[in-house]
Amino acid sequence: MNLVDLCQRHILMDEFDFIEKLKHHFNFEILGDDCAVLPFGETDDLLITTDILVEDIDFRFSWSGPNLVGHKALAVSLSDLAAMAGEPVWAFFSVAVPELLWNEQFMTSFYEGINTLAEEFSVSIAGGDMSGSKDKFLVDCIVAGRCPRGTAVLRSGARPGDLIFVSGTLGGAQAGLRFLENGVRQEGAVDGPVRRLIKKQLQPRPEVTFSKHLGTGGLATSLIDISDGLSSDLLRLCRASKTGAVIEASGIPLDPDLDAVPPEMLRTGETVLDLALHGGEDFRLLFTVSPEDRRSVEAIGGIEIGRMVNDEETYEIVKSGDVEKLEARGFDHFRE
Amino acid sequence: MNLVDLCQRHILMDEFDFIEKLKHHFNFEILGDDCAVLPFGETDDLLITTDILVEDIDFRFSWSGPNLVGHKALAVSLSDLAAMAGEPVWAFFSVAVPELLWNEQFMTSFYEGINTLAEEFSVSIAGGDMSGSKDKFLVDCIVAGRCPRGTAVLRSGARPGDLIFVSGTLGGAQAGLRFLENGVRQEGAVDGPVRRLIKKQLQPRPEVTFSKHLGTGGLATSLIDISDGLSSDLLRLCRASKTGAVIEASGIPLDPDLDAVPPEMLRTGETVLDLALHGGEDFRLLFTVSPEDRRSVEAIGGIEIGRMVNDEETYEIVKSGDVEKLEARGFDHFRE
Structure with a gap:
């Protein structure tokens, strides 16, 4: 977790005002x-x-x-x-x-x-x-x-109406973590889905190449990597951009190997979609794009999952036509 | 200790060839x-x-x-x-x-x-x-x-005949450490020499301002900070520059508060000069200068302690006219 995220963490601000003091110590303009x-x-x-x-x-x-x-x-x-x-x-x-x-x-x-x-x-x-x-x-x-100069893409640049994209499939690293927590080891796992999932947890691939294409095209209006989970990192992006977001469950690209996760590795009421929504450490990029750039982003492999909306209070996921409140349930270093 | 120093450490190279392998991993040109x-x-x-x-x-x-x-x-x-x-x-x-x-x-x-x-x-x-x-x-x-561009002063630039300077008094931080090891605490010490020595150990002042004067004048041919002790850091400078060195004991600027160190805090045969020679963490600058720049360096507060010599095997200290071999007995993170 970096210090910007720390400073945005309400749980800590409730505990003490150290974070407020930190803000005075740090040069937030260049953070x-x-x-x-x-x-x-x-x-x-x-x-x-x-x-x-x-x-x-x-x-x-x-x-x-x-x-x-x-x-x-x-x-x-x-x-x-x-x-x-x-x-x-x-x-x-x-x-x-x-x-x-x-x-x-x-x-x-x-x-x-x-x-x-x-x-x-x-x-x-x-x-x-x-x-x-x-x-x-x-x-x-x-x-x-x-x-x-000036081309670093910030979290704060998203506008209402922008489309939300991710750079690849999600949930693999979290699923790998579940297998590890259940005693399965990379060296013990046979080649195939389980081994691949564990590898996604232990040996993530940063999206350096995807980012280069994105940067060259000047396509992203805002950008963050998914380190703590889509639901938490998208909320950070919304907070920074002062927008809301609505995503489509059917659009979330599930890691194809999630089929290998047995039901007993899921928590009560949890689905594999939850691994993709709230699991962190896939290190995919999450970014927003103007609607006119949709095709260009799809051409480099971007996957559309929703759109930014004007109302900051709106943070929702659409599942089979039903609208649900989206909860930020990704990893919090100081809560878990 | 930085990785360059690590790679130069014979004690480790004797133990295993990891350091040799490290060299292949690191870009030594920019290290x-x-x-x-x-x-x-x-x-x-x-x-x-x-x-x-x-x-x-x-x-x-x-x-x-x-x-x-x-x-x-x-x-x-x-x-x-x-x-x-x-x-x-x-x-x-x-x-x-x-x-x-x-x-x-x-x-x-x-x-x-x-x-x-x-x-x-x-x-x-x-x-x-x-x-x-x-x-x-x-x-x-x-x-x-x-x-x-190109003005960073390296350890490797000293030439035979260059004068050796330090930026201030030495031994204070090591003396402060001795008091701390003997149970004296900063808050317990009365104002005066002991408190000042402890402060030098706990709250060292980096020579940012001195360095700026040195850099502006283009005065130093080689430069290092004394973190592990004069005897160790001067040897590093000699090794990098492929020179030897002779220093004058009478020239070493002892911290004036070293008088406050009681004999029982010195090891057998040790003098306060040894604290200045081998004690680290004063974070003074150690540097070499062409003889013609002597006056300019003295004008900014530099203190001359010796000269660089051609023979790489010569590493000596002159005490009251007697020449002794100078031993690198400064702090070694992986030996003590």
Whole structure:
């Protein structure tokens, strides 16, 4: 969770006014959304994002090896760059390493996981820091990149009437998490849907390429990545843009492998649609588009799921013609 | 410790070849020394540094409140910018917060410590991330800044015959640490030398202003900050520049408050000079200068302590006319 999201979190504002004070400390004009947007040089903006992942809170070594933790740390930050239509260029890793894990096999595997993804997107690993740790392994991934001056796409640009799109299927990472929570492991799962779902949780693919197409076309009026779940991240986009939203259940692109989720892995009253609506960590892009750009966005693989409306109080999902209130039930780091 | 230093650490290279592998993963051309030096835009280089501080390894809450931890986290990274003659512009903080410390008083105090120092040097707090922590508090401070293209001062630029300078007195932070280790606390110490020494350990002042003068004059041929101790950091500078060094014990500017250190706080055979030679965390600048620039550097407060020599094997200190081998006995994160 970045600090902008923290500051918008009512649950914390109810608890104490620290968040209000934070606002005075931070330079909100450059805080941006998923990244800080910093003017640098004549023609470009510098984008910087940081994401901290803590062992046994954000990942577990019983679920994934160090290479996948390295992969995910970078993937999460690359997704933040993609979420503002920026081009990632450099990455930095600060790690705190317990003595037990300070060995060649572990550290090499960790950096290999980073490196494979970094090479794919031509990101240079440009530095970082390293400390011991008394207890848990921890990694803070910083990604710096660029976009032409003023072209970073903010959460606040959506207008009533804009169409809502996502960049791909949803729910896979959440389903993978359920299998992991039920004791299934990637190495134990046979090739096929279950293994693919677990992989979506442990080794997400940031939408760097999709974002590039979106940015080049100047297509998105607002943009965010789905890290905490569609229902929570769309609400953030609405709040920032001062709009409401109505989405169509039939339009939500379910991960095709969700069929493999057995009913006993769903909570009472929950459907696979709920995994796609409220599950996070698919790291798809969620964005809005003017109706006249619909075809251009479909051409690059965007999937339409609804539209923005004028009334800020309207936050709804249409299921088989019935209108329901849409609840933001995605992941909240300080609630769960 | 940054990754460049890690890669230079023989103790680790002896243990396993992970460091050799790391070198292939990192882009060493842009790794720089204390900061990454990244070309961005037409006229400037972007400098980025990260420093991770872990509770009970890099600081203790029994020694300092959250405001001083915030101050020190930023101070360490500002010092890295100063160590390349860069201008700090933006700071980011990723923190992992144990549930016990997640309250308004603690977090407000932490950010106030950051903010006071940030305002002094006109650094904008531009973002960061926040996670829970199972156990210890942790902060990763990232500072980004700039320098005119190609003017970042590297460790590798010293030439034989260059004079060695430091930016101020040494040994204070190490002496402060000794008092803390002996149970003296800042709030318990009366105003005067002991309190000032402890403050130097807990609330170091980065040499941002001195560095600016140095950079503007184009005076330094090589530059590093003294984070691990003069004897260790000067050796790093020699290794990078492929030179040796001879320093004069009488030239080392001892912190005037070192007189307050009682003999029982020194180790066997140790003198207060050793605190200045091997103690770290004063965050003074250590740099080399052409002889013709001696007066200009003295004019801004630089203190001459020795000269660089051609023979890489020569690493010596002159005490009352006697030449002794200088040992790198500064702090090593992975040895102590």
